[in-house]
Amino acid sequence: MSLPAGDPYADIPWDDAPPPDDQWAPPEDGWMPPPDAAAPYGAPAPGPSLPEHRDFVGADPRAVLHEVYGYDEFRGTQAAIVEHVISGGDAVVLMPTGGGKSVCYQVPALVRPGTGLVISPLIALMHDQVDALVANGVRAAYLNSTQLPGERAAVERAYLAGELDLLYVAPERLNTEPMRRFLEKGTLSVIAIDEAHCVSQWGHDFRPDYLGLGDLAERFPGVPRLALTATATPATHREITERLQLPRAEHFVSSFDRPNIQYRIEAKTDPRRQLVGFIKSQPAGAAGIVYALSRKSVEQTAEYLRGQGVDALPYHAGLDASVRAANQSRFLRDDGVVMVATIAFGMGIDKPDVRFVAHIDLPKSVEGYYQETGRAGRDGDPAVAWMAYGLGDVVQQRRMIDQSPGDRSYKIRLGQHLDAMLGLCETVGCRRQNLLDYFGEPSQPCGNCDTCLEAPDTWDGLVPAQKLLSTIVRLQRERNQSFGAGHLIDILRGASTDRIRQQSHDTLSTYGLGADLSDQDWRSVIRQLLARGILVARGEYGTLALGEPAGGVLRGETAVPLRRDIIGRAGGTPRVRKVSASEAVAEGDRDLFEALREWRASVARELGVPAYIVFGDATLRALAEHRPASLGDLDGITGIGAKKREAYGEAVLEVVAAG
Numbered sequence: 001m002s003l004p005a006g007d008p009y010a011d012i013p014w015d016d017a018p019p020p021d022d023q024w025a026p027p028e029d030g031w032m033p034p035p036d037a038a039a040p041y042g043a044p045a046p047g048p049s050l051p052e053h054r055d056f057v058g059a060d061p062r063a064v065l066h067e068v069y070g071y072d073e074f075r076g077t078q079a080a081i082v083e084h085v086i087s088g089g090d091a092v093v094l095m096p097t098g099g100g101k102s103v104c105y106q107v108p109a110l111v112r113p114g115t116g117l118v119i120s121p122l123i124a125l126m127h128d129q130v131d132a133l134v135a136n137g138v139r140a141a142y143l144n145s146t147q148l149p150g151e152r153a154a155v156e157r158a159y160l161a162g163e164l165d166l167l168y169v170a171p172e173r174l175n176t177e178p179m180r181r182f183l184e185k186g187t188l189s190v191i192a193i194d195e196a197h198c199v200s201q202w203g204h205d206f207r208p209d210y211l212g213l214g215d216l217a218e219r220f221p222g223v224p225r226l227a228l229t230a231t232a233t234p235a236t237h238r239e240i241t242e243r244l245q246l247p248r249a250e251h252f253v254s255s256f257d258r259p260n261i262q263y264r265i266e267a268k269t270d271p272r273r274q275l276v277g278f279i280k281s282q283p284a285g286a287a288g289i290v291y292a293l294s295r296k297s298v299e300q301t302a303e304y305l306r307g308q309g310v311d312a313l314p315y316h317a318g319l320d321a322s323v324r325a326a327n328q329s330r331f332l333r334d335d336g337v338v339m340v341a342t343i344a345f346g347m348g349i350d351k352p353d354v355r356f357v358a359h360i361d362l363p364k365s366v367e368g369y370y371q372e373t374g375r376a377g378r379d380g381d382p383a384v385a386w387m388a389y390g391l392g393d394v395v396q397q398r399r400m401i402d403q404s405p406g407d408r409s410y411k412i413r414l415g416q417h418l419d420a421m422l423g424l425c426e427t428v429g430c431r432r433q434n435l436l437d438y439f440g441e442p443s444q445p446c447g448n449c450d451t452c453l454e455a456p457d458t459w460d461g462l463v464p465a466q467k468l469l470s471t472i473v474r475l476q477r478e479r480n481q482s483f484g485a486g487h488l489i490d491i492l493r494g495a496s497t498d499r500i501r502q503q504s505h506d507t508l509s510t511y512g513l514g515a516d517l518s519d520q521d522w523r524s525v526i527r528q529l530l531a532r533g534i535l536v537a538r539g540e541y542g543t544l545a546l547g548e549p550a551g552g553v554l555r556g557e558t559a560v561p562l563r564r565d566i567i568g569r570a571g572g573t574p575r576v577r578k579v580s581a582s583e584a585v586a587e588g589d590r591d592l593f594e595a596l597r598e599w600r601a602s603v604a605r606e607l608g609v610p611a612y613i614v615f616g617d618a619t620l621r622a623l624a625e626h627r628p629a630s631l632g633d634l635d636g637i638t639g640i641g642a643k644k645r646e647a648y649g650e651a652v653l654e655v656v657a658a659g
């Protein structure tokens with residue numbers, strides 16, 4: 001037995017992780033357009049409840065932004081993208097989560113004649129986006145398998161009649177010939193391919209159906225196409241451009257930095273306790289996501305958190321669909337829910353006010369980590385990405401790669417992904433710099449990550465590393481034995497266990513030589529040696545062997561500077577850099593802000609939509625600060641367009657007047 005003792009995750013089978021495509025829209029076989037769009041299936045169709053038509057064709061994009069969304073200015077590259085697409089150009093848009101990708105295709109869809117087609121891989125995402133658009137008075141609808149035939153037919157009719165500003169579909173549906181013929185009968189204004197990195201075969205979200213989207217160029221000539229993603233290494237970027245046939249596209253690459261997210265990674269000792277400590281250090285009522293690798297760990301952690309008074313819910317692919325839907329809806333709608341989930345959760349979750357994302361298991365790649373942590377703080381307010389990471393993670397991941405069914409090159413690639421992830425965990429430099437560097441973006445130390453806030457100590461690990469390596473060598477040479485971390489640490493620390501006595505390992509010359517370091521210290525040493533490949537973990541039990549660079553260490557030629565672990569600093573100094581959108585509510589405005597939040601919650605409950613569909617926090621803050629007294633005053637409040645002014649204006653003014 002070789003798994004580190006005391007690791008509560010040691011017993012969890014790895015193959016229990018759910019397929020990542022859990023939430024993808026199901027394939028939609030056999031779908032056909034209605035034979036007669038005017039009277040489909042003979043039944044009176046419950047139409048999509050579309051807002052009244054407002055004509056923006058040919059309008060000034062900034063006026064549209066103001067009128068529809070209530071925003072004063074385009075952000076970053078938005079203006080350039082919108083202008084380029086309106087004039088008919090293709091675009092590849094790389095923008096981090098929360099950067100504002102939707103506006104980039106929605107505004108052109110409104111300004112150009114016809115319907116904007118949006119290809120979106122997730123049903124949940126489609127529903128969210130359509131809800132948000134309709135709330136802003138945009139005529140948006142989707143076609144997917146959750147609809148009754150009559151509902152679908154009504155959407156189709158609306159499209160053919162030119163009554164839709166935006167239409168959302170899943171890629172598998174778009175790849176059917178009947179669907180394409182159907183679309184040709186109407187007019188498309190733009191084609192937006194969201195989550196475009198799904199076309200990358202080597203990426204972590206590959207969806208074969210995306211490969212079929214390349215020929216949209218020939219099928220709909222003259223319709224500008226945009227590919228958008230928040231995940232983009234230079235390699236993925238190239239793949240998107242090639243496979244989606246966008247040779248003439250203009251490329252808009254934003255900085256991938258998410259300055260409002262604070263990154264923290266600490267050594268795992270007692271993950272659940274550490275997690276609770278972290279959550280309790282966050283402001284009360286903060287919504288968060290906790291990612292774990294296995295279903296079992298998800299359930300146990302959620303239960304543990306509930307026992308500690310945290311409003312936590314589980315989410316994984318093995319739960320009943322109705323339970324999943326109910327938990328997701330509570331997370332979206334109620335304040336302060338913590339979702340404990342496998343990676344099956346979160347893709348396409350637009351909730352803007354997730355305040356933290358915590359990982360209690362090591363993600364398999366930096367891409368995955370960045371995407372998952374990116375779900376925090378979409379609204380630009382301060383948020384934290386926290387992770388506990390330990391020796392067990394490294395051993396398990398290496399073993400998993402070893403045992404994976406893929407060919408050699410596949411395993412090498414997995415190994416590279418893991419190495420990059422370990423590099424991030426073990427860096428003594430700025431985490432953000434490390435992350436951005438991975439995405440090909442040079443930057444300076446950020447001042448808003450754990451290593452910047454408190455520079456980690458390093459210490460000279462050469463001698464302990466030599467003791468450990470020579471123990472491994474001796475066991476191998478003298479007795480033809482190999483062991484995992486736990487037993488090796490016992491030998492080095494001079495423990496007197498049954499196994500040591502039975503194997504007479506107390507006669508080894510290194511027995512007891514490492515008693516100066518604690519069990520925890522040794523784990524840290526081994527973890528860091530594994531991360532650098534000086535040690536390798538083998539086989540089912542993760543027995544340790546010497547890696548390539550070990551020779552240099554044994555000869556004393558290779559320095560071994562090690563990072564001193566910091567545990568449980570979560571409650572420490574959350575010095576968060578202020579960003580413009582995130583000025584906290586001023587003391588004097590807080591009561592009004594709370595009153596507005598209550599009002600928002602009641603409206604959201606009544607309408608059965610998430611609170612942020614009604615208004616975002618930034619809008620409530622602006623209301624609390626500016627205290628508008630008339631409908632005219634609402635014009636300058638961010639996030640209140642014409643439709644929302646009409647729908648909620650009076651009610652909001654009442655709350656403000658009363659506050």
Ligand code: ADP
Nearest residue numbers: 071073074075096097098099100101102103352
């Ligand atoms: P992405 O799809 O890139 O993650 P979204 O399109 O969901 O980002 O936008 C993120 C947030 O930023 C949303 O709350 C959105 O309403 C807001 N937003 C987008 N563009 C602007 C803008 N120009 N001004 C103010 N807020 C904006």
Ligand code: ZN
Nearest residue numbers: 430446449452
């Ligand atoms: Zn930093």
